Amino acid sequence: MIMFSDEEWAECSRGLNDLGLRVGQIISTLSSEVDVTPHSITHRVKDKHSAARKIAKKRETNPTYGLFSLTDVLGIRVITYFSDEVDHIATALSREFVVDELNSIDKRKSLAADRFGYMSLHYVLGLSPARATMPEYRQHADVSFEVQIRSVLQHAWAEVEHDLGYKSVGDVPTIHRRQFSRLAGTLELVDEQFCALRSELGTPRTLNGPSDEVALMDESISSESLAAYAERSTLLQFNERFARIHAVELGPFEPAALNRLVVNLNLLGVRSVADLEHLLVSHFESLYRLMEARYLLARDRGESPAVTVTTPLLYLLLFKIADMGEPEGRSAFEKIWKASSYDEYMRSVFSAMKGVRRV
Structure with missing residues (x-):
C-alpha cells in the first residue's frame, strides 16, 4: 500500500536524475584526483513502489517514518577495480560532500570474523554549503543521497548473492552455509592478491649488478x-x-x-x-x-x-x-x-x- 500521494512523490523525486548525473561527474573528477579509475559510476532513482515498501518496513519500528525520511531515493554506485580504492574514493567524497554519519554504514566492518558475505561502503551524503548555493544545485540543497562503493569482486559477490535470493546468513540452508563461507573467503583472498599484485607491478625494478x-x-x-x-x-x-x-x-x-x-x-x-x-x-x-x-x-x-x-x-x-x-x-x-x-x-x-x- 502506497502511503503518500502522487504529488508528494513528484516533489520528493523531482530533478534527482539530473542530480545523479552531476554527482557522478563530480565523483569521476574526484577519482582522478586520488589516482583511481573506477570500473563504473552509475545512478538510479528509486521507484515509487520500492519507496513504499521501504517505508512500510521502517514503520514497523518507527511509526513516524515517512517519504521524506528516505535517504536513498537517489542512489549512486561506484565500482572500483581494487578493494583498497574504495577507501581512497570515500576519503575524497568526505572532503567534497557532507557525510551523514548516523545513516552511513561501512558494511565491510559490520560482519563478524566468522560471517560470510561481500559488503560495500554505504555513504549517505548531502551537498556542501558552498555547492548548495550554486544555481544548478539550489533545489537540492536539503537532499540526501546514498553512494555505495565496492570493488568489482565485491560487486560480483553481491550480485550473485542477490540472484540466489539470500539476504543474510540466516536465510541460507545449513547444508550450504559452509560452501558459501568458502566462496566468500576465496573472493576476499583474490581481492587482496590483486591489490598486492598491482603494488608489485607498480614498483620500479632495480638491476643490482x-x-x-x-x-x-x-x-x-x-x-x-x-x-x-x-x-x-x-x-x-x-x-x-x-x-x-x-x-x-x-x-x-x-x-x-x-x-x-x-x-x-x-x-x-x-x-x-x-x-x-x-x-x-x-x-x-x-x-x-x-x-x-x-x-x-x-x-x-x-x-x-x-x-x-x-x-x-x-x-x-x-x-x-x-x-x-x-x-x-x-x-x-x-x-x-x-x-x-x-x-x-x-x-x-x-x-x-x-x-x-x-x-
Missing part, C-alpha cells in the same frame, strides 16, 4: 622488462647522448606507451630483451640520425617535440620493418600505424642508414 643484466636479456618482452631495459642498457647510452647533444631533458616512460611497445614489438617478432638489444645495436647510428633529423625538423617548425626515454624504440620499430622488406614490412606498418605513409617513412629510414656501417 652484471648478473641481473645478463638475466634481463633472457626475459621476454613485457612492460616490466622494457622499463628495466630503459634504465641500464644500450638504450640508456643512446638517450644520454641525445639529451647531452641537444640539451633536452627526456621525459619518463609512460605505462600506456610501454604497453603499446610490447604489443608492437611482439607483432614484429621481437620476442626477448636480447632481440631488442641486438636490433638497437645493429641500427644505433642510423637510429640516432633519424631521430635527430625528425627532432630538428619539428623544432625548426616552431614545435616543441616531446622526447621520452622510449621515443627511440618507436623509431626502432621502423628499422625492424625496413629489415622485413616488402610486402611483409608494409603489412606490418599498416597494422601498427593504420596509415598509408609507409613509403615516406621508409625513405627516411633508408636515408638515415645510408653510409652507416651495420654492426
Whole structure:
C-alpha cells in the first residue's frame, strides 16, 4: 500500500536524475584526483513502489517514518577495480560532500570474523554549503543521497548473492552455509592478491649488478622488462647522448606507451630483451640520425617535440620493418600505424642508414 500521494512523490523525486548525473561527474573528477579509475559510476532513482515498501518496513519500528525520511531515493554506485580504492574514493567524497554519519554504514566492518558475505561502503551524503548555493544545485540543497562503493569482486559477490535470493546468513540452508563461507573467503583472498599484485607491478625494478643484466636479456618482452631495459642498457647510452647533444631533458616512460611497445614489438617478432638489444645495436647510428633529423625538423617548425626515454624504440620499430622488406614490412606498418605513409617513412629510414656501417 502506497502511503503518500502522487504529488508528494513528484516533489520528493523531482530533478534527482539530473542530480545523479552531476554527482557522478563530480565523483569521476574526484577519482582522478586520488589516482583511481573506477570500473563504473552509475545512478538510479528509486521507484515509487520500492519507496513504499521501504517505508512500510521502517514503520514497523518507527511509526513516524515517512517519504521524506528516505535517504536513498537517489542512489549512486561506484565500482572500483581494487578493494583498497574504495577507501581512497570515500576519503575524497568526505572532503567534497557532507557525510551523514548516523545513516552511513561501512558494511565491510559490520560482519563478524566468522560471517560470510561481500559488503560495500554505504555513504549517505548531502551537498556542501558552498555547492548548495550554486544555481544548478539550489533545489537540492536539503537532499540526501546514498553512494555505495565496492570493488568489482565485491560487486560480483553481491550480485550473485542477490540472484540466489539470500539476504543474510540466516536465510541460507545449513547444508550450504559452509560452501558459501568458502566462496566468500576465496573472493576476499583474490581481492587482496590483486591489490598486492598491482603494488608489485607498480614498483620500479632495480638491476643490482652484471648478473641481473645478463638475466634481463633472457626475459621476454613485457612492460616490466622494457622499463628495466630503459634504465641500464644500450638504450640508456643512446638517450644520454641525445639529451647531452641537444640539451633536452627526456621525459619518463609512460605505462600506456610501454604497453603499446610490447604489443608492437611482439607483432614484429621481437620476442626477448636480447632481440631488442641486438636490433638497437645493429641500427644505433642510423637510429640516432633519424631521430635527430625528425627532432630538428619539428623544432625548426616552431614545435616543441616531446622526447621520452622510449621515443627511440618507436623509431626502432621502423628499422625492424625496413629489415622485413616488402610486402611483409608494409603489412606490418599498416597494422601498427593504420596509415598509408609507409613509403615516406621508409625513405627516411633508408636515408638515415645510408653510409652507416651495420654492426
